[in-house]
Amino acid sequence: MDDLPPLDLSADVLSLTRALVDAPSVSGGETALADAVEAALRDLGGLEVERIGDAVLARTNLGRPTRVVLAGHLDTVPIADNVPSRLDEATGRLYGCGTSDMKSGDAVMLRLAGRFGVPGAEPAHDVTFVFYDNEEVEAVKNGLGRVARERRGWLYGDLAILMEPTDGEIEAGCQGTLRAVLETRGRRAHSARSWLGVNAIHALTGAFTALAAYRPREVEIDGCLYREGLNAVGVSGGVAGNVIPDEASLTINFRYAPDRDEDAAEAHVREVFADAVAAGATLTVVDNSGGALPGLSEPAAAAFIEAVGRPARAKLGWTDVARFSAFGIPALNYGPGDPQLAHTREEHVLVDRLQPAEDALTAYLSGSTA
Amino acid sequence: MDDLPPLDLSADVLSLTRALVDAPSVSGGETALADAVEAALRDLGGLEVERIGDAVLARTNLGRPTRVVLAGHLDTVPIADNVPSRLDEATGRLYGCGTSDMKSGDAVMLRLAGRFGVPGAEPAHDVTFVFYDNEEVEAVKNGLGRVARERRGWLYGDLAILMEPTDGEIEAGCQGTLRAVLETRGRRAHSARSWLGVNAIHALTGAFTALAAYRPREVEIDGCLYREGLNAVGVSGGVAGNVIPDEASLTINFRYAPDRDEDAAEAHVREVFADAVAAGATLTVVDNSGGALPGLSEPAAAAFIEAVGRPARAKLGWTDVARFSAFGIPALNYGPGDPQLAHTREEHVLVDRLQPAEDALTAYLSGSTA
Numbered sequence: 253m254d255d256l257p258p259l260d261l262s263a264d265v266l267s268l269t270r271a272l273v274d275a276p277s278v279s280g281g282e283t284a285l286a287d288a289v290e291a292a293l294r295d296l297g298g299l300e301v302e303r304i305g306d307a308v309l310a311r312t313n314l315g316r317p318t319r320v321v322l323a324g325h326l327d328t329v330p331i332a333d334n335v336p337s338r339l340d341e342a343t344g345r346l347y348g349c350g351t352s353d354m355k356s357g358d359a360v361m362l363r364l365a366g367r368f369g370v371p372g373a374e375p376a377h378d379v380t381f382v383f384y385d386n387e388e389v390e391a392v393k394n395g396l397g398r399v400a401r402e403r404r405g406w407l408y409g410d411l412a413i414l415m416e417p418t419d420g421e422i423e424a425g426c427q428g429t430l431r432a433v434l435e436t437r438g439r440r441a442h443s444a445r446s447w448l449g450v451n452a453i454h455a456l457t458g459a460f461t462a463l464a465a466y467r468p469r470e471v472e473i474d475g476c477l478y479r480e481g482l483n484a485v486g487v488s489g490g491v492a493g494n495v496i497p498d499e500a501s502l503t504i505n506f507r508y509a510p511d512r513d514e515d516a517a518e519a520h521v522r523e524v525f526a527d528a529v530a531a532g533a534t535l536t537v538v539d540n541s542g543g544a545l546p547g548l549s550e551p552a553a554a555a556f557i558e559a560v561g562r563p564a565r566a567k568l569g570w571t572d573v574a575r576f577s578a579f580g581i582p583a584l585n586y587g588p589g590d591p592q593l594a595h596t597r598e599e600h601v602l603v604d605r606l607q608p609a610e611d612a613l614t615a616y617l618s619g620s621t622a
Numbered sequence: 623m624d625d626l627p628p629l630d631l632s633a634d635v636l637s638l639t640r641a642l643v644d645a646p647s648v649s650g651g652e653t654a655l656a657d658a659v660e661a662a663l664r665d666l667g668g669l670e671v672e673r674i675g676d677a678v679l680a681r682t683n684l685g686r687p688t689r690v691v692l693a694g695h696l697d698t699v700p701i702a703d704n705v706p707s708r709l710d711e712a713t714g715r716l717y718g719c720g721t722s723d724m725k726s727g728d729a730v731m732l733r734l735a736g737r738f739g740v741p742g743a744e745p746a747h748d749v750t751f752v753f754y755d756n757e758e759v760e761a762v763k764n765g766l767g768r769v770a771r772e773r774r775g776w777l778y779g780d781l782a783i784l785m786e787p788t789d790g791e792i793e794a795g796c797q798g799t800l801r802a803v804l805e806t807r808g809r810r811a812h813s814a815r816s817w818l819g820v821n822a823i824h825a826l827t828g829a830f831t832a833l834a835a836y837r838p839r840e841v842e843i844d845g846c847l848y849r850e851g852l853n854a855v856g857v858s859g860g861v862a863g864n865v866i867p868d869e870a871s872l873t874i875n876f877r878y879a880p881d882r883d884e885d886a887a888e889a890h891v892r893e894v895f896a897d898a899v900a901a902g903a904t905l906t907v908v909d910n911s912g913g914a915l916p917g918l919s920e921p922a923a924a925a926f927i928e929a930v931g932r933p934a935r936a937k938l939g940w941t942d943v944a945r946f947s948a949f950g951i952p953a954l955n956y957g958p959g960d961p962q963l964a965h966t967r968e969e970h971v972l973v974d975r976l977q978p979a980e981d982a983l984t985a986y987l988s989g990s991t992a
Binding site: 427429431442443444445446447451453454456457460461463464468479481483484485486487488489490491492493494495496497500502503505507568569570 | 851
């Protein structure tokens with residue numbers, strides 16, 4: 253892969269966002285962009301820099317009493333005829349793959365590195381920058397997970413801010429997500445003699461009624477309202493139009509507030525479907541990622557909220573903040589992108605979201621308020 | 623395709639069955655076998671013979687007061703390493719594709735043609751032989767259906783006997799079969815914010831409970847017990863593990879007794895799912911083939927039952943007898959094959975079922991009783 257032109261961290265945040273978007277970096281193909289980011293950070297002269305695969309880690313070591321970790325992934329979902337970027341001046345939108353999710357966040361991080369990662373800079377907190385790969389694909393490939401396994405010390409801090417798109421709001425913690433498959437078995441028979449068989453699709457009825465009767469919980473933690481949800485996200489069964497089916501399955505997704513841990517979430521799902529299981533169904537948890545508590549009572553988090561000048565709200569989706577939470581580090585989501593547009597062909601970012609994000613973080617890291 | 627060796631209708635019914643099985647005739651590839659059957663029937667000298675595509679029609683025209691139609695399809699399902707035929711002397715089984723479904727029946731028909739289709743023969747009834755193609759594939763290709771459309775007169779008679787496998791029993795009429803698809807619509811949303819969406823899988827719940835509460839009817843007609851059944855034979859829905867699905871569907875098969883016609887069957891299914899439809903689901907009937915009344919009170923049928931010497935029972939599956947029933951012709955299923963083995967790799971026929979079937983029909987057509 254050809255080298256990219258050097259990144260100019262002194263350019264404004266919009267220009268920097270465009271430069272990042274115009275450097276394609278679909279998951280698994282981040283190397284050129286990671287090279288450019290690494291080179292730009294090393295050039296600053298005030299940062300300890302380490303490269304781990306296509307993750308680029310950089311930090312100040314100024315002996316400040318607190319450390320703030322800023323994290324963002326470099327990869328994008330596959331391009332959908334939306335690279336290079338396109339600026340629509342009339343609507344103030346920058347279109348392109350990764351504009352929202354999350355190269356605008358990466359651009360803010362690079363601007364902050366350019367300000368606080370140079371010799372003589374005086375941030376109020378030490379700062380760690382984590383740019384990582386493979387966020388948009390299977391969890392096992394996730395670059396932040398790899399850093400957590402191989403260089404855990406790089407992730408420690410008093411507050412982590414993940415710059416995933418939040419539309420400029422502070423979204424605290426995240427909900428957990430559990431997926432389970434409920435499978436029923438029956439006995440195959442010709443449908444003209446259905447009483448000789450046992451219909452595995454019909455055997456799902458109890459699970460359907462359990463879902464229909466389910467009332468999801470809402471819970472407030474640190475002033476943030478988390479809303480749970482238990483949903484079927486897939487159902488399948490059937491052999492042929494004239495056969496009583498002997499297998500059927502229902503895939504369930506439970507989104508749960510961070511006051512439940514993974515075990516408690518699984519126990520809850522098993523309780524909901526206890527009757528179906530007692531009737532012979534099997535329930536298998538296929539993945540389960542715990543959420544992250546908002547941690548807003550931590551002083552470092554409170555100061556950041558003050559700097560942004562807006563109240564925090566609950567993060568409902570699961571994000572990589574949970575990887576920080578697993579180490580007991582309070583973690584927030586805060587980014588200029590629009591989460592509704594992530595992964596769409598029409599992905600764009602509102603240009604006027606960019607500078608306020610940079611300014612709020614600059615104020616926070618400087619120790620002043622916005 | 624090469625010509626087959628001539629069929630010897632004077633050979634015993636087992637040899638004739640083997641000759642037919644050893645002449646592959648998967649649906650759509652019946653021409654060589656139809657050619658051989660046509661040639662053998664023409665050679666007899668006492669039959670009017672007509673060829674329509676790969677259907678071969680032959681009949682006596684002796685001015686008898688009654689006419690009996692014997693029908694059998696020449697095609698088979700795809701071969702599964704089970705041609706040529708294999709005779710297992712120890713168990714008295716002839717193995718091979720089509721042995722049960724239904725070349726053993728065809729062989730009985732050819733034996734009867736050899737006896738009653740020659741000059742000077744004196745059957746008690748005029749006899750029509752219908753050998754047809756494409757029974758094992760889509761109904762639109764069915765050779766008997768084509769004959770019904772193009773040469774309806776060939777199918778008229780006082781009794782039709784379809785020689786599909788019945789294990790040597792008389793199975794009267796047939797049940798109807800209706801397939802319908804119940805579709806629900808919702809609104810897609812990320813499963814972390816499930817309340818923004820409408821879950822189309824959950825919307826199937828009413829249909830599931832309707833199926834669970836359904837009690838199928840049993841009805842006796844002409845002494846035959848028909849057992850209905852209403853079953854889900856397929857279910858599908860789901861977009862991705864983190865998406866509230868906006869579409870789901872349930873495929874339903876209703877097997878109904880022949881005292882309901884097609885319209886009554888559809889009305890019944892619509893009544894069962896009325897609540898689901900009222901709640902927004904759509905119900906589409908995708909196919910509906912009415913059944914056939916047993917017609918056992920007709921004199922020609924009663925005489926045949928007497929010849930076989932066993933009581934008739936209800937035919938539960940749908941068969942081509944319904945095509946005769948549509949013209950008001952009483953129709954029975956009677957064949958030496960085993961319906962349980964049809965379409966299996968292990969398909970076989972019990973050798974000692976063959977001669978009794980030939981003998982019973984010979985007695986009936988001769989006007990004597992067995």
